[in-house]
Amino acid sequence: MFNHLLSLLIWLPIVGAVPVLLAGSGRPNAARWISLLMAILTFAISLFLIPQYHPDVAGMQLVESHLWIESLNVHYSLGVDGISVALILLTTFVGILVIVGAWEVIQDKPHQYMAAMLVLEGLMIGVFCATDALLFYVFFEAMLIPMFILIGIWGGPRRVYATLKFFIYTFFGSIFMLVGLIYLYLKAGTWDLHTLAALPLSLTEQSWLFFAFLIAFAVKVPMVPVHTWLPDAHVEAPTGGSVVLAAVMLKIGGYGFLRFSLPIVPDASHHFAWVVILLSLIAVVYIGYVALVQEDMKKLVAYSSVAHMGFVTLGIFIAFMLVREQGNTDAARLGMQGAMVQMISHGFVSGAMFSCIGVLYDRLHTRLIKDYGGVINVMPWFGFFYVLFAMANCGLPGTSGFVGEFMVILSSFSANPWIALFAAFTLIIGAAYTLYLVKRVLWGEITNPHVAEMKDINGREWIVLGSFAALTLLIGIWPEPLTHLMDNSVNQLVQVLAIHKV
């Protein structure tokens, strides 16, 4: 079983979606239980990654490789390093919570909803495992189909606009990457990412490829100015869709930078690192201000996601400045490590924030902040979790949000204090928009009579929010297991940065 652990993780949820679909709309409970079973099973199997993966050994592990298409030399090849293991665990964990979260909320065709979620989960795990460029691309794109349907069928009033925008934006980004990958294939004769990383490329070639990759992953992350699909998609998506989108899908953008831009085009990445750093700082500062004025809770959290993901791209590309211009690998490692922790942490925190908004929305069917106020009076438990996640969102020490941001700010200080200054703005702006949100939703007098009738969270919601809370605190207080898991892989990446291809 361990020889095919990764394949099992990818295909179990996808194949598991078939019985869920077959259960049909006539037996919604059967569909729900089967999908929960599949999700838990997938999570349980993914836990085997922890003993099976050896953090001290370099390179890809649990490798599987089969020739897929002989005439194009495409391989079905999978493998994981510490970063992918962490992201896979995040995916399978969130996979359970979205199904529990949707339990009675989704009444319209629940079997199709659950099946789409399971397929999506399998494809996302595939993205994190693929070590063949074409296989990666197939998973990367195939992921859009279930998400498109999730937003389009179960979304809010402007769902059609949002889902089309989401699909076309992402497709737009990735098709140029495809052209770039074909170019690489014709040059190297293989799609294997490891071989492509060793392929010598001139700076002109690298620059073109860099922008092809940048546009694909920048849309996914999303970075300014191609972030506009995200607020729309988040606002219109059903709660589960938003959670998956924020918790896992955005990470695929950051992950793509690590797998493609860094090893394949290191010189161009260094050459244009300032572009990414500048865009990241704009995301952190400007998008933070944009979040401040939002009236829709989901939109606010969506913008805050863009700002937080700015730290991920900042941490990745600041490493180039540190390694190549100052030879400071320690600080580079810190920045890269911070970016990775930020990805995982943001996965939990944003997923939790969207789940909280989902809880409110299920009761009052509005996401506008002005419709709430004084919620703490009727929902004390909910208030407890909400405040906890809000604190994590603004990066309070002791929560997971703090660790990543702090590491990235610290390493950018070694690169350039000005960059650190702007990055550190987030501590103020982030606190401002999050606390302002909490103040308007939770505190104060109850002005809306409907709020007075709201019931506190039930057991199911308790499980979802409680799980998120436990992990947020765990990573905040004791990040060592997570950093240990990724440490070796991050070191390798930093070494790759130093290699000149030209």
Place this chain on the structure above:
Amino acid sequence: MPTINDILIMLPEFFLVTAACVLLLADAFMKPAERIYLHWMSIGVLIVTGYLVLRYQPGVPVTAFNGMFIRDGLSTILKLFALLSTILVFIYGRPYMVDRKLFVGEFYTLMLFAVIGVMLLVSAGNLVMIYLGLELLTLSSYALVALNRDSSLSSEAAIKYFVLGALSSGMLLYGMSMVYGATGTLDLVQLHTAIPHSAMPHLLVFGLVFMVIGISFKLGVAPFHMWIPDVYEGSPTAVTAFIGSASKLAAFGMAFRLLATGMGDFSQHWQLMLAALAVLSLAIGNVVAIVQSNLKRLLAYSTISHMGYLLLGLVNAGPEGYSAAMFYAVSYALMSTAAFGVILALSRTGFECENIDDFKGLNQRAPWMAFLMMLALFSLAGVPPMFGFFAKLLVLQAAIHAGMMWLAIVGAVFAIIGLYYYLRVVKVMYFDKPVEGTEVRLQPDFTLRLTLSLNALVLLGLGLYWGPLLNWCRQAFVG
């Protein structure tokens, strides 16, 4: 004198001609109630022909009747898929034709003769043979389009098709005569060797231009695409499915025979022409499709853009590009039969399920049909892991390998624009509420449902494992 060998090489064609004539006669003595036998007999004939195509397959390309007829890997693949898509059209089309009182013997015999045209065309080794095959195919098609003679839309489409088709045939003949004048031969293989020594290269280029126009018309490539939307919309849908699948395979075969077999050494001249045609088709096909409200018209414009992608493969002018283009043609044939199959399965007496609005809320009424249509549409759009994506991948790769990076980027950009209108149909099926008062009913025909399901699932299956098919296409061009 034809030898026995010549006849053996052309055995599938001889068999099909004989069988078609027998069926024509048999139909005259059949009562309307017995016509169902004609249906199954036609399918049987096609299956036997397919068997013959596969069975006596020579290892190396062979010719018959002094080079008139070539039997090689390319013709085998194109013939098999043309036969397969015709069988699919028969199965999908029967309930539709019965409902419209068009379930007549002429439908079957004309289709069989059109298939003979396809088979002769893709095996042609001589300019005259190309013209012969083409006319057999198109003349049958004109009649098929006009099969519903009481419908003014159908008649209009047929007239338009006929007039423009005749014009393009004239152009093609004119071009052929110039090439003949410049080289003194009609045989494609001899033409290939004669071209470099021709004393009149300018005349050859003139001839080439006219031949490219003829090919473009057959493929339906912009700016020679005017007939496509009207014919797609006006014909009985079963006939549209045939024109959109088998006929496209034939057009690709003809393009290959003329341009590669015949004028392969002249490729520096036709490469750029095809590149320009490809850009135009991609632009017109994808942009104009956005505003269509009729699904058949939408698929017509989608054909135009797909033929643009096919040209991206031909532009490469090497075995790699030809195999990519053939792979594309085959994938397109399977995708369009699936898409038209769903339209046919949802149409019934007095109701053509052809407006996009008719598909509103299909997921609530017939979730399985909606799913199959979604597979076909995502495949047409080229979203992985569907079959259509890999076909696009191969043609883009062929274009890049030919040094035309700009063309590949144009292709990629128009894929994004094209995505929109396919998604619009998915949106209508999945996200919209059904319109009250219109009830979608599925054709109860079991064979249709089963075959259609297989057809659409194959698009997914071949997306996951397309290596053998690609190998097969590649082998056809080796040596």
